[in-house]
Amino acid sequence: MGDKERGEIHNKLSVFDRLESEVRSYCRSFPVVFRKAAGCSLWDTEGKPYLDFFAGAGALNYGHNNKRFKEKLVRYMMDDGISHSLDMATEAKQYFLERFDKIILQPRELDYKLMFPGPTGTNAVEAALKIARKATGRTNVIGFTNAFHGMTLGSLAVTGNKFKRQGAGVPLHHATIMPFDGYLGADTDTIDYFENYLKDSGSGVSLPAAIIVETLQGEGGLNAASREWLQRLETLCREYGIILIVDDIQMGCGRTGPFFSFEPFGIRPDIVCMSKSIGGFGLPMALTLLKPDLDLWSPGEHNGTFRGNNLAFVCAAEALRYWENDEFEKSVLEKGKLLEAGLNALIERFPDLKGERRGRGLMQGIAFPVEGMAGEVCAAAFRRGLIMETSGTDSEVAKIMPPLVIDHDALQRGLGLLGDSIKEVAEGCTPIELAQPVVQGGQRI
Numbered sequence: 001m002g003d004k005e006r007g008e009i010h011n012k013l014s015v016f017d018r019l020e021s022e023v024r025s026y027c028r029s030f031p032v033v034f035r036k037a038a039g040c041s042l043w044d045t046e047g048k049p050y051l052d053f054f055a056g057a058g059a060l061n062y063g064h065n066n067k068r069f070k071e072k073l074v075r076y077m078m079d080d081g082i083s084h085s086l087d088m089a090t091e092a093k094q095y096f097l098e099r100f101d102k103i104i105l106q107p108r109e110l111d112y113k114l115m116f117p118g119p120t121g122t123n124a125v126e127a128a129l130k131i132a133r134k135a136t137g138r139t140n141v142i143g144f145t146n147a148f149h150g151m152t153l154g155s156l157a158v159t160g161n162k163f164k165r166q167g168a169g170v171p172l173h174h175a176t177i178m179p180f181d182g183y184l185g186a187d188t189d190t191i192d193y194f195e196n197y198l199k200d201s202g203s204g205v206s207l208p209a210a211i212i213v214e215t216l217q218g219e220g221g222l223n224a225a226s227r228e229w230l231q232r233l234e235t236l237c238r239e240y241g242i243i244l245i246v247d248d249i250q251m252g253c254g255r256t257g258p259f260f261s262f263e264p265f266g267i268r269p270d271i272v273c274m275s276k277s278i279g280g281f282g283l284p285m286a287l288t289l290l291k292p293d294l295d296l297w298s299p300g301e302h303n304g305t306f307r308g309n310n311l312a313f314v315c316a317a318e319a320l321r322y323w324e325n326d327e328f329e330k331s332v333l334e335k336g337k338l339l340e341a342g343l344n345a346l347i348e349r350f351p352d353l354k355g356e357r358r359g360r361g362l363m364q365g366i367a368f369p370v371e372g373m374a375g376e377v378c379a380a381a382f383r384r385g386l387i388m389e390t391s392g393t394d395s396e397v398a399k400i401m402p403p404l405v406i407d408h409d410a411l412q413r414g415l416g417l418l419g420d421s422i423k424e425v426a427e428g429c430t431p432i433e434l435a436q437p438v439v440q441g442g443q444r445i
Contacts, residue, residue, distance in 0.1 A: 012045070029389065030382055037064035040406045042387065051414050054387045055403045058218065058250040058363075061277035062319055063403040069281045069315040076314045085308035087116065092313040103320045104259055112272065112289035115297075118304035119284030119312075121249035121275035122150025125212070127288040127302055128271045129154045132210035132243040135294050140208040142194075142242075144180040146220030146393055149212060149247055149273075158212050160220065161393050176205050180217065181229040191232045198240055210243040210271075215261045218250040221392030222358035222365050222399065227265045234267045243294070245271040249286075253277035254404050256361035257333040259323055270294060280319035285312035332404050335411060336361040339400060342415040349419065350426050358397060362406075365391060365399040366422075373425060374398040380421035386414055 012033050016024065032044040040063055042050045055061060062069065077083070082090045097114060105112060117127035133139055143149065143158030150156070156168050157175035165172060178197070179190040197203040215230060217223040225233075237244040246269040251261035253276065258264060260272065272289040279285035284306065322328040340357065343366055347355045353373070355366040368374050377398045378388045391399040400418070402411065 026389075029378065030387060039063045039065075040403045040410055048385065050382075050385045050387050051402075051410060051417065052387050053381075053400045053402045053414050053418075054389055055401050056282055057276070057389075058255060058401060059276045059279070059282050061253050061255060061404045062280055062322065063405045064282075066281060066315075066319075066405075068321070069318050072314050072318045073281060073311060076311070081314070082308075082310045084306070085310055086305065087303070087307050090308070090310055090313075092310040092317070093308065096313040096317040099317050099320045103323050108260075108263065110268070110289075111292060113292055113295045115288040115290055115295075115302075116307040117286055117288045117302065119275075119306045119309060120150070120286055121247075121273065122152045122155045123304065124249065124273035124275050124286040124288045125149045125155045125158075125245075125247060126152055128212070128245045128273050129158070129210065130302060131288075131290065131294055131296065132245065132271065135296055136209040136241070136243065138207060138209035139174045140206045141175050142208045142211040143175055143177050144213060144217075145177055145183045146180055146217050146223055147177075147212075147214060147247075148217070148219035149214075149249075163393070176208070180220075180223055181225040182223065191229060191236065195236060198236075207240065208242055210245050211237060212245040212247055214247045214251065215265070216251050216256060216359060216363060218363060218399075218401075219391060221367065221397050222363065224358065224360060230262070230265045230267055234269075237270075243270045245269060245273065247273045249273055249275045251363065253319075254322070254329060254332050254361075255363050255401075257336060258329055277319075278316055279309070279312040280315035281312070283309060283312035283315055285309055285316060328404075332362055335404075335406065335408065336364070338408065338411060339364050339415070342412070343400075346415070346419050346422060350422055353422070353426055359399075362404055363399075363401055365397045367392070367397045369396075370429065371396075373429070376425045376428075377418070377421050380424045381418055384417045384421060386417040386421070388418070 013031060016027060034042050035045045036043050040052050042052055081092060100114065115127060117123040129141055132141065141158055143160065145160045147158065147160045149159050153168055153172065156165050157172035159165060160177055178194045181190060184190055197205040198207065211233065213233065215225050234244055246262050248261050252274045253259065262269060270291050271294065275286035278287055339362060343357045343364055347357060347366065354369050358365055358367055374390045374396050378390055381388050389399055391397040402414065
């Protein structure tokens with residue numbers, strides 16, 4: 001990029017530099033002004049197209065400006081449908097509730113009450129933590145290493161990322177972090193490790209109200225829990241009377257294939273947190289699913305102004321059409337296999353980089369052992385018109401998270417751009433740099 005081009009970009013972004021808080025982050029990774037989007041593509045103000053392997057951090061599983069959703073939304077608005085209603089009863093909410101029960105819960109034989117806690121994922125987590133403590137009378141909650149659950153204080157307390165935690169500005173209490181599956185190496189069973197803390201009266205860890213877990217850690221480095229580990233975790237919860245919370249905010253709505261990420265493992269959480277793509281169109285919406293015996297709230301005990309986003313209800317109800325049969329799930333799983341094969345091929349193509357494929361479904365990526373390499377790959381990809389972000393507490397993973405509706409040609413095109421980007425970065429590395437490992441999670445990777 002030349003000095004002239006850098007200057008033009010700076011001029012276009014100057015208003016953001018001048019008026020917006022320094023806390024902004026994504027606009028630093030993607031330094032252009034975007035104008036429009038459709039499907040799995042965006043365009044900047046100069047008309048340059050970008051293939052989206054980011055999907056609004058998982059809020060756009062069904063693509064940008066999905067035509068089906070847009071038509072429903074525009075018609076609803078033109079008919080003067082209710083837009084904001086707190087938690088009052090509306091036709092839009094009624095229709096969503098009925099469809100969610102019929103299309104999602106009943107076929108999976110799941111019995112949950114639906115709570116609308118507020119518009120964001122951290123609202124769903126905070127509600128889950130509060131009701132778990134209310135139901136058990138206990139205060140401690142177990143989270144896991146590398147986990148990410150949100151930016152409010154309760155969610156941060158069960159988040160493993162040190163950088164995010166320090167932004168709280170106050171001590172984060174009433175939570176204990178335990179090692180996630182594989183965190184202590186392949187030879188250490190972290191469920192046994194955790195259970196020893198529960199059994200030992202001298203461990204210093206009190207019996208928790210709840211355990212909150214991601215089946216695949218989206219922000220924490222694409223660390224995937226195994227079937228056996230999740231099943232043993234559920235068994236432990238049942239044995240000790242601990243409420244099991246699954247955070248499916250980013251992995252739900254089909255990101256890993258099935259609607260809920262935990263379905264293939266045969267577990268049944270007591271509480272499920274959802275947000276991101278549950279709103280379909282990218283509109284703010286969150287759900288906290290509760291087993292009926294945990295629905296112990298008094299009216300108004302947990303509330304919020306923006307629980308009744310009816311525009312999101314309209315799009316969310318329409319999004320459930322994708323789940324009326326198993327065809328959409330099969331398509332995601334098929335594309336996930338194509339992505340897996342493509343990433344494995346890239347790892348074989350650049351053996352000196354010692355990359356490691358992680359994730360499943362359409363949430364996968366490559367972990368690089370050289371510090372900063374994943375970020376450089378994503379920057380190189382952006383210059384080629386491919387939007388990606390990093391994952392992991394040390395940003396060691398180049399993450400691929402496209403809209404689930406992406407077609408095979410676009411997926412292959414994106415993998416080609418990624419390969420070119422890795423090649424560019426690899427050619428700029430010295431043998432000494434390639435030999436330096438990154439320490440992550442107490443392990444050399």
